[in-house]
Amino acid sequence: MTTTDNAPAMDVPLLAAVNLRKAYGPTLALDDASLRIRAGEIVAIMGPSGSGKSTLLHCLAGIVPPDSGQVVYRDRELSAMSDGERSALRRGQFGFVFQFGQLVPELTCLENVALPLRLDGSKRRDAERQARDWLDRLEVADLADKRPGEISGGQGQRVAVARALVAEPRVVFADEPTGALDSLNGERVMRLLTEAARQTGAAVVLVTHEARVAAYSDREVVVRDGRVRDPELVHP
Numbered sequence: 001m002t003t004t005d006n007a008p009a010m011d012v013p014l015l016a017a018v019n020l021r022k023a024y025g026p027t028l029a030l031d032d033a034s035l036r037i038r039a040g041e042i043v044a045i046m047g048p049s050g051s052g053k054s055t056l057l058h059c060l061a062g063i064v065p066p067d068s069g070q071v072v073y074r075d076r077e078l079s080a081m082s083d084g085e086r087s088a089l090r091r092g093q094f095g096f097v098f099q100f101g102q103l104v105p106e107l108t109c110l111e112n113v114a115l116p117l118r119l120d121g122s123k124r125r126d127a128e129r130q131a132r133d134w135l136d137r138l139e140v141a142d143l144a145d146k147r148p149g150e151i152s153g154g155q156g157q158r159v160a161v162a163r164a165l166v167a168e169p170r171v172v173f174a175d176e177p178t179g180a181l182d183s184l185n186g187e188r189v190m191r192l193l194t195e196a197a198r199q200t201g202a203a204v205v206l207v208t209h210e211a212r213v214a215a216y217s218d219r220e221v222v223v224r225d226g227r228v229r230d231p232e233l234v235h236p
């Protein structure tokens with residue numbers, strides 16, 4: 001699998017998990033899991049509790065190394081990269097939203113959203129201008145000067161989505177992003193997250209056990225006992 005430009009052909013995955021296996025002691029979290037994500041597509045990973053969804057997401061994002069198998073981003077295998085290269089990939093190409101926003105409590109919402117750009121070397125003024133734009137897109141512009149402890153869970157998740165998207169990543173990893181929200185706020189976060197991803201062309205890997213949340217995706221894959229049923233691989 002090789003690509004020569006920045007836009008992979010439709011049938012070439014942007015990100016692929018190939019025969020992943022991962023054990024935690026005696027627990028087999030992933031057992032021959034394979035999955036392909038195309039550029040710009042929104043894929044929901046579903047399945048029962050403990051089936052391996054988060055482990056799969058962490059492997060795809062280069063956070064957890066599989067025991068065997070490969071994760072390939074464009075034409076590069078993550079395990080063949082140095083730690084520094086993998087960190088640079090996560091910072092430059094990937095965005096993250098978790099169940100609890102994981103905003104930095106000491107920073108204002110504006111500073112939180114600007115942080116990925118600042119870490120990448122942007123000047124404060126440029127980073128904050130873009131951060132303000134993203135807060136606006138996520139309908140939380142009025143919270144710019146507040147700290148995470150002063151806002152609601154739903155507002156915090158929208159700030160977290162703004163932070164995940166500010167550097168215009170190619171893949172957003174979202175692990176139960178609405179898990180701590182009531183249904184109304186959950187729907188709002190999903191609508192804003194998927195709209196923003198579609199506008200920027202980012203793919204989304206969404207872990208959820210809620211059908212209502214998965215309904216925002218282009219397709220669903222099911223993980224059971226560490227194995228993935230990816231219909232794309234059954235009928236390529």
Ligand SMILES: Nc1ncnc2c1ncn2[C@@H]1O[C@H](COP(=O)(O)OP(=O)(O)OP(=O)(O)O)[C@@H](O)[C@H]1O
Nearest residue numbers: 024027028029047048049050051052053054055056
């Ligand atoms: N760091 C870890 N140490 C030990 N066991 C782990 C670790 N992470 C996951 N596991 C185990 O691996 C299996 C898969 O866990 P994982 O979190 O991937 O499942 P999940 O489908 O995301 O579950 P949930 O929906 O409950 O979050 C579970 O049996 C879990 O207990």
